[in-house]
Amino acid sequence: MVDFLAQRPGVLFVDDEENALKVFRRAFERDFEVYTALSADQGLAVLDKKAQKISVVITDQRMPQRSGIAMLSEVRRRYPEKVRLLTTAYTQVDTLVDAINEGAVYSFISKPWDLNNLRKEILSAIESYSTANEQRNLLAGRIDELKQAVLDEKIMEIGNVAVNLSHYVDNALCPIELLISKIEEDLGGHSNALAKTEDRSTYLDFLKRIRIHIRSTSSQISRLHQANTRLNPASFTHIDLNTIYDQAIEANQVLMNGKDIRIERLQGSEQCQIWGDQERLSDLFNFLIAEEVVSLPESSSAKIGISHMPEQQSVQITLEDRGPVPEDVSPSHLLYPFNVRSGDPRQMGVFLICAYFIVRSHGGSMQTTLREGGGVRFIFDLPINAPSATRIES
Structure with missing residues (x-):
């Protein structure tokens, strides 16, 4: 009492x-x-x-x-x-x-x-409330653990299928790029009969844009294979998330320009350092940017925020947009491959999966919610001091 x-x-x-x-x-x-x-x-x-x-x-x-x-x-x-x-x-x-x-x-x-009896009744009621509340909290915590375990297992199984499929896509892109190189070479010749002289610059520009897209896609696919591999504690270092965010924006500018996608920065914290794998965390932002590019219509925008959460000893990354979300897909299902928002069957929805792998491997968590008025919000919480051996086990 x-x-x-x-x-x-x-x-x-x-x-x-x-x-x-x-x-x-x-x-x-x-x-x-x-x-x-x-x-x-x-x-x-x-x-x-x-x-x-x-x-x-x-x-x-x-x-x-x-x-x-x-x-x-x-x-x-x-x-x-x-x-x-x-x-x-x-x-x-x-x-x-x-x-x-x-x-x-x-x-x-x-x-x-009788005031004494009434006081006893109240204390008994409070004890009953506290006990029931504790049981509810324990049960809720256990349910959350089971949900997370089921989600990890399902994502791991389907994600591995998607990543392996991407390997074959990557292999298929290689001969296509060689073919484009051959066509560019033939178009460059003055005696070539493939196109009129006045049309050659148009064709060459078109092929150049295809080549950029293929190389960008190939680069993204090559990173998919690393997303769910074991972290190497020896590679851990102090990382400024603001710095690697800026680097990711610069590296993906051509990709964003292709669809006129703008990534705006939400107000956040000046210092957002965590302990982790720099290459993997750089890929986290690359995947998030790729997710927005493939999911949003042309000339759209998204917002990313990075904030230090001192009470939780974590850094929170927020990504939000006004992109379409199919009516039959709940926000949490966007973590499953093949639940794509763009309606483009060529997309497999693996970018979010890989972002999830990276966050979970650093001991973090991820949640998705629908935004009022349309769109979706992704929230990633990364501990400042990531455990050295955390990994989603298949």
Whole structure:
């Protein structure tokens, strides 16, 4: 009980008699954080404002407009975790038993009160609330762990398939680039009959853009194979995420220009250093930029923010855009390959997967949410001091 009192748990007392509220406050304000209300509607309004502080709700049964049981039934609907007590001077046993059986009321207290007994009832209710709350938190934590394990396993299985497929795509690009080189060579000859002289510059420019796209795609694919490999602790160093972000933007400028995609910088922290693998974290930004380029329509924009979170000992990377999200795809499913946003069947959706691999390998986490008004937001949390041997196990 000492712990409960030290935390000064909140108790809401509702009664239409003002004197009863005054007596309750004087009797218990040293032990609890006391809130009072003169009606059921007023009590619900107080609970809505102070829900995080209130553990127990006590109300008189006989009140105008809405009875105590009716109020506690509404409390159960809105805040099922709150412990609900009913005070009554009436011997309506059937009504009280039904209310308890239905779960609207945890217990009832006869009037006139015995303050010592009432204090014991409140403490018992607080203990019940604390125990149930602890169990809920443990269960929620376990469910989150299981969800993460299932997500890791599913992503690993499907992601490996996608990465292996990308290997064959990369192999197929090599002869295509050789063919383009041969065509460029033939077009460069003055006696060549493949095109008229006035058309050659147009064709050469077209081939040049194809070659840039192929090399960019090939470079991205080559990085896919490294995304889920084991981290080497010997490669860890202090990395400034702002610096490698700037480098990634510069390295991918041609790729972004191809679709007129703009990446804007959200206001963040000047110093965002973490301990990790520089090459892998550089690829994290490369993959995020590639994801936006393939997913967004032409002439679109996205925003990236990097912020130091000192209380969590982490750095948070936020990526948000107004790109399309299919109605049948939930935000979390965007982590699964082949759930692409662009509607382009040529894309396999592996860039986000690889970003996820890199973040998880550094002991971090990732979540996706839909933005109000359209678009999606990706949030990556990376610990400042990454564990040296963390890895998603297949």
